[in-house]
Amino acid sequence: MARAAGAPEGHRFEGIAHPEKPLDADSRWETFPYWILILAGIVGYLGYLALFNEAYEIAWERISEGIWMTIRITLWAFAISLSLGVVLGLGRIAEADHTASAPVRLAATLGRNLSRTYIEFVRGVPILPLIFFLALVIIPDVTDWLGVSRQTVDEFWRGVIALSIIYGAYIAEVIRGGVQGIPKGQMEAGRSVGLSRLQTMRSVILPQAMRSIIPPLGNDFIAILKDSSLLSVLAVADVTRLARQYSSGSFKFRESYVVLVFIYVTLVLFLSFLLTKLEERMTRDRKGER
C-alpha cells in the first residue's frame, strides 16, 4: 500500500491473530496477542488515575473540556482535506482525451501541474512550521486581499484550514495511488463501450479504487486527530492547549499530561478499532470480487 511519504503513520490494530485460523495447540501460546493485554493494562491504569484518583480530578475537569474541540477540529479538517484531496489527487492525473477540445486539454494540463505544485510544496515542509505559515501569514494575507477583517476567520478556522490544506496534499496522494492501482484495461474497456472518461472514472475506476483508498484514508483520519494537537500553538482551546495552560498555572505537570495522554490514546485506539471493523466489513461484503 503506497503510503504518502512523510505523513505520520496512523495507529492501527494490525496483526491480530484470526480466531478462525486453526492453530495447533502447541504454538497457540506463542501467537496469542499479549500486546493487547499489556496495552489494555497501561491504558486502564492511566484511565484509573485520570478518572478515579482525587489528585487528578481538577486536571481532568479542565482538560476534558477540550475533547469536543479536538473532535470538531478533526471532523472538519478531515472533511475538508478529503474534498481537497479528491480534487487534487484526480487533478494530478488529469488527462484529456486525444480528441478533446483545446480548452479541455488546457484545463487538464493546468490541473496536473497546479496539483503537482501544491502537493510537492506541502509535502516539502514539516507540519508545524507549515501551520504557522498558513495560519499566521497566508490566511491573514488572503483576508486582507479580500478586504475583510482578519477576525472574519477566527483561530479555530485558521487552524482547521491550515490542517486541511496540509492533509489535502497527503490524501491526494492516497487517492492518486488508489486510482493508478487499477489496471489500464479497465479504463479502456469503459471507453470501448462508449462511456466518457469521467463516466468511466466514476462508475468503473473509483468504486474499485475505494478498496485500496479506505485503509490509508483511515490512517490519515487518525493522523489528523493526533496532529490537531499542533493547533494548540494557535489560540485553539483543544485538549493539548488546555493541558498546557493548566499545567503551567498549577505546576501539576504529571496530572495534566497523564490526563492528556489518556485522552489521546483512548480516542485513537477507539477510532482504529472502528476502522478495522469497517475494513473487515468491506472485505466481507465484496466476496464476489477478485
Added chain:
Amino acid sequence: MIRVRGLEKSFGDVHAVRGVDLDVAAGEVVVIVGPSGCGKSTILRCLNGLERATRGTVEIDGVDLSDRTTDIDSVRAETGMVFQQFNLFPHLTVEGNITLALRKVLGKDKAEAALIARQQLEKVGIPEKVDAYPRQLSGGQQQRVAIARSLAMNPKVMLFDEPTSALDPEMIKEVLDVMLALAEQGMTMVVVTHEMGFARAAADRLIFVDHGRIVEQGDPTEVFENPTEERTRAFFDQIL
C-alpha cells in the same frame, strides 16, 4: 464500413504502424495475423480511437475519427471491442457489466437494460450467470460476457484482439463458436487471432501484417496454402 488510409502510429521511437490502407465492407469478416509486436493490436486500437493515429485517417461508417468535432464516445459505443484479458468490471455482476453503458450511454431504464442483458447472455449461452461476479466465472465464460457486453450496445463493427489467447485450450471453442455465430449473422468483424480454424471457417479475408505493414491479403485458404510472400510462408511455418 471501415476505411483506413495511410495509417501510421509511432510511440516515441517505435514506429508500430507504418502506412496501412484497409477497407472493410459491411458484413465482412477480416482476420489479421502476424508475428508478435508487428502492430496488430495498435491497428485495432486505432480503429476505435483508443490510440490516436500519428498520420492517416480512419473512418467508421463515414465518420472520421481524427476530426476534432467527432464525438468519439458515440463512435466507440458503436464499435465493440473484445480484449485478450476480457477486462470485465470486477466490482459489478455480469448484469451490471452489460447494463452499465446501456444506462449511462444509451439512457435505457433499468428494466429495459436488464432485458437486453438477458437477451445477449442467451446469445452467448450463459443466461444463468446473470447475477455472478466475473471472478466466479471461467475464462471462457468471462470472455463470452465481454462479447455480450459489447453486443448489447448494438455495434456496427466488432473488433477482437486475440480473444482466445488467454484461455485454456478447452475453453477456446466455446468463445470461437460465439464468434462464428456472430459472423454468420452478418456482423462486420475485424479479428486478430492465430486460430486458423476460425479464419478458414469465418473469414472473408485474411491479412498478414509484419513490421507495421500489410504484407499480403486475400482469401484465407488461398493465403494460408499459397502465400506469395516469403515472410508470410515463414510465419505460417512457425505457428503450425
